[in-house]
Amino acid sequence: MFIDCKSIAKSIDEETIALTRLTKPKLVSLAVNPDEGTISYLKSQQKKAKSLNVEHEIFVLDNVEILSEKLLEFSKDETVHGIFVAHPLPKGADELQVASLIDPEKDVEGRNPVNLGRLMYGEEGFAPCTAAAIVEILTRTTQLMGKNVVIVGRSNTVGLPLSVMLLRRDRSATVTVCHTKTQNLEEKTLQADIVVVAVGHAGFLKPEMVRENALVIDVGINVVGDRVVGDVDPEVEKKCSLTPVPGGVGVVTTAILMNRVARIASRGGKV
Numbered sequence: 001m002f003i004d005c006k007s008i009a010k011s012i013d014e015e016t017i018a019l020t021r022l023t024k025p026k027l028v029s030l031a032v033n034p035d036e037g038t039i040s041y042l043k044s045q046q047k048k049a050k051s052l053n054v055e056h057e058i059f060v061l062d063n064v065e066i067l068s069e070k071l072l073e074f075s076k077d078e079t080v081h082g083i084f085v086a087h088p089l090p091k092g093a094d095e096l097q098v099a100s101l102i103d104p105e106k107d108v109e110g111r112n113p114v115n116l117g118r119l120m121y122g123e124e125g126f127a128p129c130t131a132a133a134i135v136e137i138l139t140r141t142t143q144l145m146g147k148n149v150v151i152v153g154r155s156n157t158v159g160l161p162l163s164v165m166l167l168r169r170d171r172s173a174t175v176t177v178c179h180t181k182t183q184n185l186e187e188k189t190l191q192a193d194i195v196v197v198a199v200g201h202a203g204f205l206k207p208e209m210v211r212e213n214a215l216v217i218d219v220g221i222n223v224v225g226d227r228v229v230g231d232v233d234p235e236v237e238k239k240c241s242l243t244p245v246p247g248g249v250g251v252v253t254t255a256i257l258m259n260r261v262a263r264i265a266s267r268g269g270k271v
């Protein structure tokens with residue numbers, strides 16, 4: 001069975017629209033030498049922003065020095081409420097240094113070390129949007145307390161922050177985080193009540209790697225020919241509850257991103 005993520009996104013959008021009736025939120029998205037995939041993602045962000053009355057400007061830049069200048073400028077600009085930087089950054093760029101230039105109160109993707117630190121104290125207002133989207137989907141779909149969750153992938157934007165969020169005492173899942181050096185991955189995923197896959201390999205999680213009736217969250221976005229597919233083999237849907245790709249984690253992530261910009265605008269910097 002596929003999980004209906006579009007209706008989750010819709011309910012978040014409803015709150016965003018209510019907020020944008022009262023304020024004029026503005027998001028700026030910056031990218032250095034973006035590839036086609038990134039440009040297409042930024043355009044979809046723009047379409048979504050328009051539909052929710054969030055003002056949105058995209059800046060395509062040549063190098064990280066200009067990016068740094070722009071981040072300082074927008075961090076000070078009171079008409080800008082949210083700052084989004086497309087990743088990956090060019091080879092050799094210092095990610096921590098770039099993230100540190102974003103005002104933590106406008107850091108809608110939760111990359112600034114201040115916001116990653118807040119996460120350790122259970123403050124999730126600026127948690128990375130994809131991790132926040134997965135928590136939203138899980139909490140609306142199941143009880144997490146004591147459940148065995150296996151996360152495959154440990155990136156700073158998905159696996160790592162998600163593990164911290166699921167361990168928070170009010171959720172208290174038992175979390176295992178796997179990566180390329182994990183041995184006997186299948187043994188671990190087969191034990192899980194919930195499997196989250198964020199590896200970036202099309203069809204990576206096979207039906208034989210999950211148990212009957214498990215809940216599976218597919219974070220992957222892979223372009224295969226002219227199609228976008230996830231990290232989970234679609235056959236998994238026959239034995240588990242699965243988030244679709246497209247129309248799954250991605251739509252909830254964008255809804256949360258826009259909601260955050262609207263909240264920042266309406267609450268004077270606090271989400």
Ligand SMILES: NC(=O)c1ccc[n+]([C@@H]2O[C@H](COP(=O)([O-])OP(=O)(O)OC[C@H]3O[C@@H](n4cnc5c(N)ncnc54)[C@H](OP(=O)(O)O)[C@@H]3O)[C@@H](O)[C@H]2O)c1
Binds near residue numbers: 153199
């Ligand atoms: N839907 C959304 O909103 C959204 C948002 C962000 C990303 N994504 C998608 O999610 C996927 C992952 O993105 P990301 O940024 O988290 O990726 P990433 O930074 O490339 O990290 C990939 C992770 O997967 C692990 N991994 C790769 N191959 C593996 C294997 N064979 N076995 C076990 N672990 C493996 C890596 O392990 P090591 O650490 O050992 O290298 C790494 O931790 C991509 O398809 C991306 O497009 C979607």
